[in-house]
Amino acid sequence: MEIAHLVVMANQIAGFFEPLPDRDEAIKSVARHLRNFWDPRMRKQLAAYVIQGGDGGLKPLARDAVLMLHAETQSRSAP
Amino acid sequence: MLSITDKDWGTPARNSGQFATLEIDGKPVTVPVGTSILRAAALAGVNIPKLCATDSLEPFGSCRLCLVKIAGRGGYPASCTTPVAAGMKVRTQSDKLGELRRNVMELYISDHPLDCLTCPANGNCELQDMAGVVGLRHVRYGYSGRNHLDSPKDESNPYFVFDPSKCIVCSRCVRACEEVQGTFALTIQGRGFASVVSPGQHEPFIDSECVSCGACVQACPTATLMEKSIVEKGQAEHSVITTCGYCGVGCSFKAEMKGNEVARMVPNKDGQPNYGHSCVKGRFAWGYAAHPDRVVKPLIRERRSEPWRKVSWEEAINCAAAGLRRVREKYGKDSVGAITSSRCTNEETYLVQKLVRAAFGNNNVDTCARVCHSPTGYGLKTAFGTSAGTQDFASVLKADVIMVIGCNPTDGHPVFASMMKRRLREGAKLIVADPRAIDLVKSPHIEAASHLQLRPGTNVALVNAMAHVVVTEGLTDETFVAERCDTSAYRTWKEFIAKPHNSPEAVEEATGVAARAIRAAARLYATGGRAAIYYGLGVTEHSQGSTMVLAMANLAMATGNLGREGVGVNPLRGQNNVQGSCDVGSFPHELSGYRHISDPVLRAAFEQAWGVSLDPEPGLRIPNMFDAALDGSFKGLYIQGEDIAQSDPNTRHVVAALKAMEFIVIQDIFFNETSKYAHVFLPGSSFLEKNGTFTNSERRISRVRKAIPPLAGKEDWEVTVALSNALDYTMKYSHPSEIMDEIARLTPTFTGVSYEKLDRLGSVQWPCNEKAPRGTPVMHVGQFVRGKGNFTITEYIPTEERTSRRYPLILTTGRILTQYNVGTQTRRTSNVVWHREDRLEIHPHDAEQRGIRDGDRVEMSSRAGATTLRALVTERVQPGVVYTTFHHPESGANVVTTENSDWATNCPEYKVTAVQVMPVTRAARREEVRLYAAEASAAK
Ligand code: SF4
Ligand code: SF4
Ligand code: SF4
């Protein structure tokens, strides 16, 4: 999917959780939202983008959440 | 088979809580204090003659036919206006009473055309019946005195005739328009013999304030106000109780039938939620079901460029199955999906999502509710624990303060609006938050205490500011919060909302609403008694739609306005079955009852029932499907009853996505914009042609009953069953009741629902289970569904869709009473007389700046596209804002809307689009005419 669009959507989600006083809680909330509502192909594509160093406008909170989700997926698929 | 006449108890029921026993013609009867003698008699099985009284209206006492004799009292009082008293002894028959009643009838009949045999009311006329009952045998005055027999008929309304020559001036119509509908369109003009019923100031109905709800027609005891369909076809011979197929009010109707033909639709007096009331759509605009445009044969084609080929059901189903299978094999199991419709029944919707999850093997199923109320689902579930409104409609009759945000009930939810208006006339206070002056702001006997005319896109700032006032002025209900809510979340929220940037003064500029008006509204909401919020798509269809739902939930919790009658947070759903289609599992991440697909225990239950293993990951939502189609990973789609090419935003993007898909199956009753890109067309059935259930905005599950056989031979659920079987996933149902039984088995909030119960009780509101066997009108009583109510931080974030020099105006959209959504149905009825085209409302200031005059054709452009329509210069909208309806495809409102969407649910931001509006220059107009002519001749 168009990566720019995924970035916009992820930023919107991060925007909602940004005001949470506890940053860890905010990261977890964004990650939970992505896990609960995004089709895996969308998550995978955004994760690949972040891992390849792409940050074209992605909010740090969104990036951290994407990385957190990615780590989770990796550990689940590890033998 | 149901008969077509209902028992009329004469006057409305009373519910005083105290009872009185009296004797009527020697029969003892006990009734609530306040009941009329007329009603008490009817309950005792004694029918007193009557004409001006009917049980839907307050008694009036004008005809003097219902006279009785009361022991120990002088004279002959009217039984309709005389309340019962304990120990009363009433006589309803005597020679004297007979004579008095015959005298009354004699006067009526001397001024009545005696054409009973050819009168359309013949067989269903109260005047005729009463003449018989009182034993009228001759008329002493003759028929040649002064009379009204030559009064001309008014046939201006497309659906009913007004024939004043038959009027007995009983005033039932006038009272119905006032009490039931609340429009006050009718009056009795003149006095004594000269008195006549008149719409407006002696205007024809069509030019008056009349909104064609039909209440007066329903109330009229004679043929004076009569449906044209009955004039043409004659009285019906049987009736079927069913549910309106239009809006989310979900009115109960009697379809009055002559064989397999509908003679008229009459609101069901005993049915909830409408108790015998209706609006012009459900009451009259049902003719589309038999429109010649209906597609009644299955169609297929290899390529989009080819003409459709009529085939058998078997061939069409096999072709659909083969196409979907081919795509799946070529591109993988996640490359196909389906869209369910909020127009279809719960059972049909449930089957489509089951087909996707069980036969397609993924969760790529979504519903058109995505583009309207998905933020409601997210917000109310997060705050309270379930994705539904908190109240029943009748709760509004107990509200002291009513706050209407982003909805226009008199147009979008008319029957509920009538109920709300009744409460407002009784003195409840009204707050309207809307960029536009909707009718409710000022209408007969109603004036909003406050109209917060905010800028589109600033809802969250406004409601946060109201909550700020509540918190900083100490207007919170701390006891409620301490008992019922998560107090730690409350503390965090309170700290956030009290910050100065949330104050009315701080948001004044962004919202365009004066700080003191926000403060006054907040104080009224918090201290005015029971306060209820009603909202619509003006809340949800924003980039902060979900945030706004949460912000309203915060405000209601902080003031203790939840968990009892008269309060609550209530979405008004657009289409008939938005609630139901979401309830039964249409969202890609949820199984029925709003339970997440990732829950292994839940999945196991469905896997066992369905005999397959289920994918634990959420699937694609509608806008994601379009994006995935364009990137090549989504290639096949089954769409039941939705026209995404017209109703979804940014038409250009949607069409590109449809073109990128390899195989599309459409199931619908008419060709539409989307079917241009389809390969298989499976003809659908209208709500009159099938069995099932709809669930309205107040969670009420009502039966839809088959009144006529499906025109194309199959009910919609049968088509999905056939498709599933052709895909080798066997579905075996012989009736939709079995599908509901399966939903009930698998869904904790539905375990008590069955067709047997619905037939017995009429309807039930979920949750309906062991704890609440007769359903639940008001939710969260004593405790929230999620346990503790959840406060959320709701920071206002302005939408990305900003005005600029290029696009300096904000477009927002809405609906009008007589039309329904993209107009597929209502444009195929006489309702078009009220709305032949969509107009663009623009403020005189903006119009003048652009040299636009009322009625001029204008071009409206946004960064997504451009369209033309005619301007309506009006102060209803504020400077900087333009407004249009979207009922006609030519106006192309969605050509200009963008793909901006709600952060949580991807619900499109239809309500805010930056646009420019310019007059169509003569040259451009000529070009338009030329292109139109070229297109028209090409089409020929
Ligand atoms: S139109 Fe019908 S309801 Fe109205 S006053 Fe005449 S008879 Fe009565
Ligand atoms: S149709 Fe409805 S609005 Fe019109 S006059 Fe009758 S009651 Fe009033
Ligand atoms: S209010 Fe809605 S459900 Fe009721 S008759 Fe009108 S369109 Fe139908």
Ligand code: FES
């Ligand atoms: S019915 Fe009682 S006065 Fe008319």
